[in-house]
Amino acid sequence: MRILIVEDTPDVAEAASASLGRAGFACDIAATLADARACIDITGYAAIVLDLNLPDGSGRDFLRERRRAGDLIPVLVLTAQFSVEDRVGALDEGADDYLVKPFDLRELEARLRALIRREAGRAENRIALAGLDFDAGAQSLRVNGAAVTATRRELALLNLLIANRGRIMPKDRLFDGLFGFENADVGTNTIELYVARLRKKLAGSGVSIETHRGLGYRLDLDG
Amino acid sequence: MRILIVEDTPDVAEAASASLGRAGFACDIAATLADARACIDITGYAAIVLDLNLPDGSGRDFLRERRRAGDLIPVLVLTAQFSVEDRVGALDEGADDYLVKPFDLRELEARLRALIRREAGRAENRIALAGLDFDAGAQSLRVNGAAVTATRRELALLNLLIANRGRIMPKDRLFDGLFGFENADVGTNTIELYVARLRKKLAGSGVSIETHRGLGYRLDLDG
DNA sequence: GTCAAGCTGTCATCAAGCTGTCATGCCACG
DNA sequence: CGTGGCATGACAGCTTGATGACAGCTTGAC
CATH class of the missing domain: 1.10.10.10 (Winged helix-like DNA-binding domain superfamily/Winged helix DNA-binding domain)
Structure with a gap:
């Protein structure tokens, strides 16, 4: 299970990567939308963890772009605590789930697993x-x-x-x-x-x- | 077993934290609803001890909010002595138990243990x-x-x-x-x-x- | 308030066993 | 029967865990 983490704060990205790695996921980190696009072009992912605030654009645009292109890969969005607008907007644009920062790494893991599971059409771990x-x-x-x-x-x-x-x-x-x-x-x-x-x-x-x-x-x- | 104490009176919060700490629980204290939300976003708790009168809102609103969000974490509510209304209302809104202030710390501990036990589906300590x-x-x-x-x-x-x-x-x-x-x-x-x-x-x-x-x-x- | 006892967490050192490389041999398929 | 892909045992490096010793702090007794 390979996961792409699109997040420009190294601490957050690496903590998530380490935690998910321990859970058996292989993670790649992209700090910009450009990196993310490059990664997606190179290989396939079971899911994407997407921060909305990125140096070269909004994660929401990226999300919309992927969905328009017909990509159904599960996306879990990371939002700031009080941006209800972002949260709702992201869901409207095709995000499968969101997590409010700061978040619990275990919850990230559990939600990702749930997303991937749902995607695979399975009910159980x-x-x-x-x-x-x-x-x-x-x-x-x-x-x-x-x-x-x-x-x-x-x-x-x-x-x-x-x-x-x-x-x-x-x-x-x-x-x-x-x-x-x-x-x-x-x-x-x-x-x-x-x-x-x-x-x-x-x-x-x-x-x-x-x-x-x-x-x-x-x-x-x-x- | 980690417990979140939502209480704005430092004396009470710290006494509870110390007492529960001695009993083997790891406690975090939140003095406001905003703090409480932040804590919950960051980590997972085995139970929440919730005071109803808080500077930035009513604990009952918080409780309703959590339950609406599908959160089933056990909540023990702290109420003032004469507000039967609060007590009943809180239970209706999904509280699992309540304790009337001032309360005995040992009783708090026992009730929390019971809540957690129930949640885990065990009948016995x-x-x-x-x-x-x-x-x-x-x-x-x-x-x-x-x-x-x-x-x-x-x-x-x-x-x-x-x-x-x-x-x-x-x-x-x-x-x-x-x-x-x-x-x-x-x-x-x-x-x-x-x-x-x-x-x-x-x-x-x-x-x-x-x-x-x-x-x-x-x-x-x-x- | 003082003191002792013992709980706590840090550090350093040592052990374990996971990891990936290599070499060698095997097998399928042409 | 040759060749390329695969199987597998052995091994060394290195990450990860184990553990004893120690200092600081909490706790409780007096």
Whole structure:
């Protein structure tokens, strides 16, 4: 799950990025609308966290622009405390949710998760597939009833694969989801490595990660 | 367990804060509705103690506002002795309990605990897990039948972990529950410290605090 | 008011285990 | 049967957590 944070205050952006990172999201930070556009052109995001006051324009314009272009990516807007006008306006222009600054990082995380969930058409954070039971909120994983420990990266990968289960995920998509730009120099072999590690932990669960040579990986039920 | 006290009389607010603090709650004080809103936006609370007469408006309006916004956080209202109208009105508007001023600090503590308990869906203050027997009301802890003394912070941490047992609790979440704003500059290493201290006291009880590197801590039965 | 006891949080140091690289071997597909 | 993509074990670096020691402060007793 890759998130774009459009926010020009470094402290806020980095705090959010760190918090969301810990929650298994890969975050990119854009300090201007121009940066944001560049990021969006380069890669896809599961959601955007958008501050309204930016050095090169209003986030509301950006939002309107994206919606006019037919982009339905979930957008969570950050507004100042007393600008009711901005809040309402942003919602009118297609924002999916807003958060008043200063905000609680956990709430940001929870709301983002809710947005992404809604977007994916799912009702729950918890998913059971055959012998696999994964709860994104508690970051807990069970295989055939037994708790299995997994690391942050493994959970992030599993999250991605589950969210797109049945579909073949290109390796670079997985890579984008696991690492933001700041880790862009990581070798692509890493994905293969984590797939291997995940497979070991999912062994016997009834779901497996299939390799599709030259195309990517797909998580699905066995058989 | 973090509590927000909305009260404009410093003496009362500080007495309550000190008393609840001794009971293991982390308290923040807001003297106005504006402050209260700001606090709520910044962090999450297990409950709110709300005075009705505030310099910038009525606590009842605030309460109505929160409920309209879909906020279900438990609210305990403080009312003057003879304003039956306020009392009933506040309950109608979604208050969960009220206390008539002047009130006994111990009663405040007990009622808050009851509210939080109800919210968590538990019927009892006392929880037994394997060889561990924890009573949040009496702040008493027994391990394999033997009384074990624990400090305020240790009990607060244990309380949080037990309330979320089986789930991985991120360190910053634990931090938020243990410290209010006035202690915001405490090093995060403190959580590790108290986890270590708690572990010593829980040794051999059948429950343990697992470390999940990069994710957080989880309290669960051994095995 | 004084004093002792013990709780608190900081620091420094050490240990653990996650992470990503590399090398090597395997397999599918042409 | 060759080649490129993938699998996987081993490893070193480094982030993260564990823990003992200590100083400051709170608390409660007298």
